[in-house]
Amino acid sequence: MSYNFGPYGNPKGGYTPVGVEDVGSTSGSKTETGKDWVENYVFRSHPEDDSTNHPKELMEAGRAYFDQMEAVLKVLHKMAAMSFDLEEDYFNKHFWPGPNGNSLRLAYYPAQDVSLSTLSSSSIRYGAHTDYQTFTILSPDATDDLDGYGGLEVMVGEEWVKVKSEGGLVVNAGDLWVDWTGGRWKSGLHRVVNPSSDEAKGTVRLSVPFFTGPKPDTLIFDVFGGEEQEGVMAGEHLRRKLERSNS
Numbered sequence: 001m002s003y004n005f006g007p008y009g010n011p012k013g014g015y016t017p018v019g020v021e022d023v024g025s026t027s028g029s030k031t032e033t034g035k036d037w038v039e040n041y042v043f044r045s046h047p048e049d050d051s052t053n054h055p056k057e058l059m060e061a062g063r064a065y066f067d068q069m070e071a072v073l074k075v076l077h078k079m080a081a082m083s084f085d086l087e088e089d090y091f092n093k094h095f096w097p098g099p100n101g102n103s104l105r106l107a108y109y110p111a112q113d114v115s116l117s118t119l120s121s122s123s124i125r126y127g128a129h130t131d132y133q134t135f136t137i138l139s140p141d142a143t144d145d146l147d148g149y150g151g152l153e154v155m156v157g158e159e160w161v162k163v164k165s166e167g168g169l170v171v172n173a174g175d176l177w178v179d180w181t182g183g184r185w186k187s188g189l190h191r192v193v194n195p196s197s198d199e200a201k202g203t204v205r206l207s208v209p210f211f212t213g214p215k216p217d218t219l220i221f222d223v224f225g226g227e228e229q230e231g232v233m234a235g236e237h238l239r240r241k242l243e244r245s246n247s
């Protein structure tokens with residue numbers, strides 16, 4: 001298949017079909033929902049992901065959006081650093097100059113009026129998980145605002161709550177923030193459930209998450225805990241998460 005360079009998270013980005021990812025298996029115990037009912041097209045910040053990997057029209061739009069998201073991210077990082085009384089570029093300096101862990105995912109959740117042989121009967125659009133790295137800046141689908149359609153939900157306390165964005169972006173903190181802030185920030189469990197009515201099953205969902213993460217050799221440790229701590233290497237952490245999701 002064109003532009004398919006291997007499993008989700010491969011260095012070249014590109015296309016991953018339905019039935020490859022099992023994102024629910026990356027958070028704690030093995031998932032009950034099986035492979036995710038989604039296909040993806042990905043752009044990555046990686047030397048192997050160059051312009052020759054992508055269809056020209058898609059590349060121009062994808063890279064333009066990628067650049068805009070990086071501009072937003074730089075501001076978010078400054079706000080985060082200032083809120084912790086750290087120097088303004090404390091986080092930005094671990095991302096640029098790249099390559100870093102940033103990637104843009106175009107997620108297409110097909111209509112569910114037919115069943116697919118690569119999925120199990122318990123498959124949902126995207127299994128419950130926390131995001132792997134630092135901020136995710138998500139442009140969700142407008143159908144999430146309608147009950148029984150779309151399906152994005154976040155765990156609040158012990159309850160799943162619908163995320164209604166009303167045209168806005170959703171910013172989510174991933175697992176590396178928990179390590180980086182010594183647990184002051186939590187990573188929120190979220191998922192995308194299936195449409196509920198027959199009519200809703202005939203509709204598709206499109207979302208555009210921009211994942212971010214520091215350069216692979218960044219050692220992440222509690223910024224409040226002093227220099228001599230054990231840390232986790234950002235690139236190795238991401239590699240392990242992706243390995244779980246694709247196996």
Ligand SMILES: O=C(O)CCC(=O)C(=O)O
Pocket residue numbers: 105107126131138139140141152190191192207208209
């Ligand atoms: O499709 C969505 O809105 C969310 C997807 C998601 O949670 C993710 O890509 O990590």
Ligand SMILES: [Fe+2]
Pocket residue numbers: 129130131190
């Ligand atoms: Fe997510």
